[in-house]
Amino acid sequence: MAVQRTFSIIKPDATKRNLTGAITAKFEEAGLRVVASKRIRMTMEQAQTFYAVHKDRPFFGELCEFMISEPIVVQVLEGEDAIAKNREVMGATNPADAAEGTIRKEFALSIGENSVHGSDGPDTAAEEIAYFFSGLEIVG
Ligand code: ADP
Numbered sequence: 001m002a003v004q005r006t007f008s009i010i011k012p013d014a015t016k017r018n019l020t021g022a023i024t025a026k027f028e029e030a031g032l033r034v035v036a037s038k039r040i041r042m043t044m045e046q047a048q049t050f051y052a053v054h055k056d057r058p059f060f061g062e063l064c065e066f067m068i069s070e071p072i073v074v075q076v077l078e079g080e081d082a083i084a085k086n087r088e089v090m091g092a093t094n095p096a097d098a099a100e101g102t103i104r105k106e107f108a109l110s111i112g113e114n115s116v117h118g119s120d121g122p123d124t125a126a127e128e129i130a131y132f133f134s135g136l137e138i139v140g
């Protein structure tokens, strides 16, 4: 498997509880390199665009309100098989189903406030990275 880049968000529930470093350490321990990182406050328009794939789901409004409720940290992670590896380190969407040692098992509060976002495939990874970062901001 080749070296890939994936897009990650440390979500509001985690930045609020000062878990940026603890979550970043989980990525680094798994062999993922942080090649871009910035702390931002998402706008409602950005949240709705970013999560447009979920716009017809019952939790869409709640999800967007949550994502703008506190600052987030957006990151680009790089490594061998980075997209799948990141999903593995994140754990299942619902922390009740997440495996031991995963970020969501250790830190998530609920299925909605679940501490991290990670791209689910090569196409979404490329789109999501380009949505938040210019090429100059990514230093591998
Ligand atoms: P993942 O983040 O694991 O890729 P999804 O893409 O299915 O999960 O969902 C995006 C985000 O929407 C989740 O991470 C979570 O914050 C929120 N979400 C998903 N399902 C629910 C739900 N049933 N109730 C509330 N929020 C949800």
Ligand code: MG
Pocket (backbone or CB within 6 Å): 118, 120
């Ligand atoms: Mg998803």
